[in-house]
Amino acid sequence: MTRATRATKKTWKLKTLIAASAGACLLAFQAPASAQAAWPDKPVTMVVPYSAGGPTDVVARMLAIPMGKSLGQPVIVENTVGAGGTIAPARVAKAAPNGYTILIHHMGMATAPALYKKLNYDPLKDFEYVGQVLDVPMTLLSRKDFPANNYQELLAYVKANKDKVTLANAGVGAVSQLCGLLFMNQIGVQLTTVPYKGAGPALNDLMGGQVDLLCDQTTQTAPVIKDGNRVKVFGVTTPQRLSSLPNIPTLDEQGLKGFDVRVWHGIYAPKGTPPAVIEKLNAALRAGLQDDMVKHRLAELSSEIVPVEKQTPESLRTHLTAEVAKWGKVIRAAGVQAD
Known part of the structure; x- marks a missing residue:
């Protein structure tokens, strides 16, 4: 075999390797794109x-x-x-x-x-x-047999009985805790808070009379409020009344100025x-x-x-x-x- 022939074969092998490497790289880039195009292929x-x-x-x-x-x-x-x-x-x-x-x-x-x-x-x-x-939006609720019947009565009662009143929430970091925190800060009263592992258990205990107050989202509370017999509601936390609950006043219009939690x-x-x-x-x-x-x-x-x-x-x-x-x-x- 001549030196020229050997050189030609080496060049051919090198080109083949380069082509194979390029093809592999192309497949590597194409595979994720193909997978993304097929996404999702499972739940x-x-x-x-x-x-x-x-x-x-x-x-x-x-x-x-x-x-x-x-x-x-x-x-x-x-x-x-x-x-x-x-x-x-x-x-x-x-x-x-x-x-x-x-x-x-x-x-x-x-x-x-x-x-x-x-x-x-x-x-x-x-x-x-x-x-x-x-x-x-959120709503401020109490158990059905809570002594107060409107927001002004609620305010007077919690200020006179702050050591007795319990305020439930869905746990540390939950929105109900933050709403309760802002409520207490704004009225200048610290109540006994009762954390739960979720809003569902907190609302259940409120309806069962185990706790006094709860501030929670309408996705949780609206059906209970519309039922009419299971809780008392003292106000909504938005600046305007809700079209779906038009008879419930806002906390802002009842004197808790600037209270807005959504x-x-x-x-x-x-x-x-x-x-x-x-x-x-x-x-x-x-x-x-x-x-x-x-x-x-x-x-x-x-x-x-x-x-x-x-x-x-x-x-x-x-x-x-x-x-x-x-x-x-x-x-x-x-x-x-x-x-």
């Missing part, structure tokens, strides 16, 4: 930080069905309860960033950084944002979830919020779907950033912090 799990039957769980289960139809795969709601709603976000933050594990959370996502000394996730760094969902919800995915997957999740969310059953049910619960322009990843990111700053100041000023 998606939507993690809820609170107990079954609570307000966030109610919203999740309403959205799961139409979102599943849009995605072509079931959306399975899973309750991961504990530590004031911080276990679920930590779990989702550590999940594989493939879109099969997502989180629905309320404004507790913004309050956790100030409430907890040690947090196993960063709401602003460890997630991709899918979109905002809805705003939920609960917002958002959907998140682990950091690094591909943009194409986030886009599909967002499209499913928007389709879910247009579902007639969802709109009807949320209206019954006195909840407001956010405008279309807020149903975006960018809007949720901006809103969460502002809420972290806002509630951080409130919580630090009140000196409230959990271990």
